[in-house]
Amino acid sequence: MKSTQVHVVTLPDGEVRPEHFELVNVDLPDPGAGQVLVRNTWTSVDPGMRLRLRADAPEGYFPAFPLSEPMDGIFTVGVVEESRAEGFPVGATVWHSYGWRSHAIVDPDEVAMNGVADLRVLDVEQLSPQTYLGPLGAMGLTAYAGLRVIDALDARADTRTIWVSAAAGAVGSLVCQIAKLSGLRVVASAGTAEKVAWLRDEIGVDAAFNWRDRPLVESLRDAAPEGLDLYFDNVGGSHLEAALAAMNNWGRIALCGSISEYEGAPASPDNLFLATSKNLTLRGFRGSAHAQLLDEMQQRVGGWLADGRLRYRESVYDGLAKAPQAIADMMAGRTAGKTLVRI
Structure with a gap:
């Protein structure tokens, strides 16, 4: 063979x-x-x-x-x-x-x-x-676990708006939809006009913008005028820096990936002290560290796929x-x- x-x-x-x-x-x-x-x-x-x-x-x-x-x-x-x-x-x-x-x-x-x-x-x-390599596999588990570790799967009274970066990707698009289905207001960003249109028109996020068009802080100010309560970070670097500036007090951030650094020099945020001054929680995680959530994720996400509420x-x-x-x-x-x- x-x-x-x-x-x-x-x-x-x-x-x-x-x-x-x-x-x-x-x-x-x-x-x-x-x-x-x-x-x-x-x-x-x-x-x-x-x-x-x-x-x-x-x-x-x-x-x-x-x-x-x-x-x-x-x-x-x-x-x-x-x-x-x-x-x-x-x-x-x-x-x-x-x-x-x-x-x-x-x-x-x-x-x-x-x-x-x-x-x-x-x-x-x-x-x-x-499908088991996407929404019902590692990608689905990563999206689900990331929202779980920042206590975002079942929206609370103090949890209103989440920003998802790289939102048209395999993980990001699932995060957007799971967050919407969990009762959150979702702000999404991507790198092309076509991806932004898909997020807005097909996925149904509440606001979407092209991060290349203008400074991130300005885009976030328009998309989330009352600030961010949650951020799902797939990008790192300037995106994390902008999120720290936009976060509300006691906000929570899931650190999933840092794709902006994968092919270049690391770019740490210059305003990291805002995590202290705003009492923020920054939680790093890996989907594979939460294997115990796999069956729960597949049952929940599988149901949304079956009834057409989740697209990919x-x-x-x-x-x-x-x-x-x-x-x-x-x-x-x-x-x-x-x-x-x-x-």
């Missing part, structure tokens, strides 16, 4: 480009006792992967991708082709953590990505398989060879919603 895989050959210094990767064919052993052979059908492309394309991957995060080796720790969906493991029959659709390759040998007993990506049989009778978009690239272009485009802001590779 051969497996086609994408390997990292050089670590990018700045912008990610397709030439940082190569496609290789490798021999796979037969599945051993308790293992399954999975033919992958869909694989994920996520902003957090950029942190693993650095020699100095952040401490406590998933490790850097090794050069000229398989890229482990990437959510993927596939079909079981051979099985020597009870509970994982041939033909079952599953998810696991061995993405960016055509086939993988998976051990159901292996703990993957803090337990979130353990081999799992998926119900695909009502939903397409790739996909940017799909066909063929494993397109995976490097997919991550390059995503990091450059040329994709919308969840970025996926159909293998």
Whole structure:
């Protein structure tokens, strides 16, 4: 059995480009006792992967991708082709953590990505398989957990307005909708007029703006004249700085990502003391650290998907060879919603 895989050959210094990767064919052993052979059908492309394309991957995060080796720790969906493991029959659709390759040998007993990506049989009778890489997978868990850690899932009397940055992305678009369904007033920002229109007209946020058009502080002043009670930060840098300026006293901030820093020098906010003067809570979190919320999230979000109250978009690239272009485009802001590779 051969497996086609994408390997990292050089670590990018700045912008990610397709030439940082190569496609290789490798021999796979037969599945051993308790293992399954999975033919992958869909694989994920996520902003957090950029942190693993650095020699100095952040401490406590998933490790850097090794050069000229398989890229482990990437959510993927596939079909079981051979099985020597009870509970994982041939033909079952599953998810696991061995993405960016055509086939993988998976051990159901292996703990993957803090337990979130353990081999799992998926119900695909009502939903397409790739949904489990988006709203019902790690992206959904990240959005749900981030709102949970800042106590925003069930709006309280002192919780009115939330700003979501990178709101047209896989996580941000889910945050916007879950926040609306939880009773919040939602302000969203994105980097193109088309994305802003989608957020306003399709997602139904209360206010949306293009962060490139004018200073963020001015846009936030118009979109949230009474200030922000919550902020879901996917960007960091100048966005976090603007949020600190706009936050109301006792506001709460979920620190999810810092995409503005992934391909350049870190840009810390210059007004961090406002967290002290305004009695703010800044809470860093990782979705994979909240695996205990997965079933709850899937039940709640799955219900919203089923009744049409939650929408999501996909940017799909066909063929494993397109995976490097997919991550390059995503990091450059040329994709919308969840970025996926159909293998």
